[in-house]
Amino acid sequence: MRLVLYNNRVQDIALDRFEIDMKKKIYLLASFCCLVHSIGYAQQPRLIVQIIIDQLRGDQLVRYQKHFSDTGFNYLLNNSLNYQQAYHPHANTTTCAGHATIATGSYPALHGIVNNEWYDSLNKKMIYCTEDIQASIIPNRFTQEPLPGRSPRNIMVSTLSDEIVLANKGRAFAVSYKDRSAITLAGHAGKAFWFDTTHGGFITSDWYYKQYPTWVSEWNKGYQASDFTWNLQKPAQEYTNFSSSPIIQNDQFFGQKFPHQVTHQKGQNYFKALSKTPKADQLSADFAIQLLAAEKLGSDPGKTDYLAISFSAVDAIGHHFGANSLEAEDNLMVLDKTLSHLLKNIDTNVGLANTLIILTADHGVNDPPNYLTQHHFAAPQPLNLAALTQFIHTILKNHQLPTEILTTIIPPYIYFNDDLMRNQNMSMSQLTDIMTTELMRRSEIFRAFTLPIVSHGWLSAKVSRMYYPYRTGQIYLVQPSNQAHGAKNTCRVNHGSPWNYDRYVPLLFVNPHFKKSLFTREVHTTDIAPTLSVLLNIKVPSGAVGQTLPEVISNFNAITEITTKVPGEQTNSAAKAHND
DSSP: OHHHHHHHHHHHHHHHHHHHHHHHHHHHHHHHHHHHHHHOSOOOOSEEEEEEETTOOTTHHHHTGGGOOTTTHHHHHHTEEEEEEEEOOSSOOOHHHHHHHHHHTSOHHHHOOOSSEEEETTTTEEEETTBOTTSOBOOOTTOOSOOOOBOSTTOOSOOHHHHHHHTTSOOEEEEESSHHHHHHHHTTTSEEEEEOTTTOSEEOBTTTOSSOOHHHHHHHHHOOOOOEEEOOSSOGGGSTTTTSOOOOOOOTTTOSSSSEEEOOOSSSHHHHHHHTSTHHHHHHHHHHHHHHHHTTTTOSTTOOEEEEEEEOHHHHHHHHHOTTSHHHHHHHHHHHHHHHHHHHHHHHHTOGGGEEEEEEOSOOOOOOHHHHHHTTOOOOOOOOHHHHHHHHHHHHHHTTOOGGGEEEEETTEEEEOHHHHTTSSSOHHHHHHHHHHHHTTSTTOSEEEESSOOOOSTTHHHHHTTOOTTTSOSEEEEOOTTSOTTOSSTTSOOOOOSSHHHHEEOOEEEOTTSOOEEEEEEEEGGGHHHHHHHHHTOOOOTTOOOOOOHHHHHHHHTOOOOOOOOTTOOOSHHHHHHHO
């Protein structure tokens, strides 16, 4: 009997402690609610500026930091929440897929942008990621003949820019030298502008406007293609890449080494050469600055406007000269000045304190072939499409199947004809099983996956995020690490693999009120859109799979007072730094 009473007493004590703990929790919760009610929500940014630097690998800002000014890249680094281990979570790391992933917070398997171009198995034709025959390009003063239509129609889910507009939170714009970069970032409801690489000037399509705003026409009126020379910013001996071996190019028009002469000619050569110089990004920044002022972004009380700028020259220069070249290093030095000019104008028009800046990249890049072989890596083996096609034809013949079953190869995808397979003596799954086994016998192929796959392995999970019906082939190819990944020859640098060097990108969230912080856990580019959606109290994009980054929310909510800035009035330390 005593034991029972003792146990009952223990139980009573436990209940008493439980009640006390609950009362404490209720009191703390009530106090917190009162505190939130008294403080209210932290003021939201008046402007979000999304900066994407095409092909900027995650280590390159630190690698070349000694060249940067306090008002350019170093301003961003010194006022940022820096996620040092940020990666794209998908396998095919290309420009269109990367921009769409950042914009939507989603995988290619959901947003549908599986490559820069793909074969449409339903309509039996090649598709460029932002092409649209129903959308017409609005001619500008330079236009000489009609251009292919462009729109975001192929993006199958909403973007962050869409959600901002749908919530009546603000307006959304995107600018880039490349059409696919601007269009994916602007989404369906925003406005996109890109450079006409055939005739010159910035253009858009009738998806966005019936006619150009006056300020666009004025910018184009002031632009004129002209000859220019790209010189090194410093003596060559001061460059990290001074001793790097150059990639030999057969390009007499542009030149092999500094100084690079760009001469205006009729046709596309001038604008292709222009894209491989810092001037391409200067044009994009100049146009974005005019947009910022003309559209009065960040000026509506209680609203948050969105401006995305994708800088493309790093990608073009990286492909042509390699990430370890004098050109790549010098271009980042000039881009630092371009960013400084852009930031100064943001501060003048909106205030950097009222702006949240996000810097990231659509993909990374590997080191160039000559640099790898110099450090005892095996020489890269690019895919020889003619040889690969012949190899597949041989396998088809060996199994009494017509060679026409192979529709096309658009690396990393192999497309087979489903209609022809229905009348054969084996199923499509049997064929792909045979093909993947045989393909992996080739030295230039590391893995061959049948799509769709459901797997959680390090490599297969990334490949599984690429499958989209009728846009991807039946087989997905992965080349060995440090291979050329679709490059046409061993001299040209490329990207597009699931290996870390192609997935690794910078990720900075920047505001002058942020204390410089470094985070080393792995995060993904799919986390950007959900984080910004939570910050703005709007719904996340429809296909978003990323996680909210709590440090961004907590740091921004810790800002109890954001300077209310009158356009044109310098009121913060960043402005002072720019003026100095």
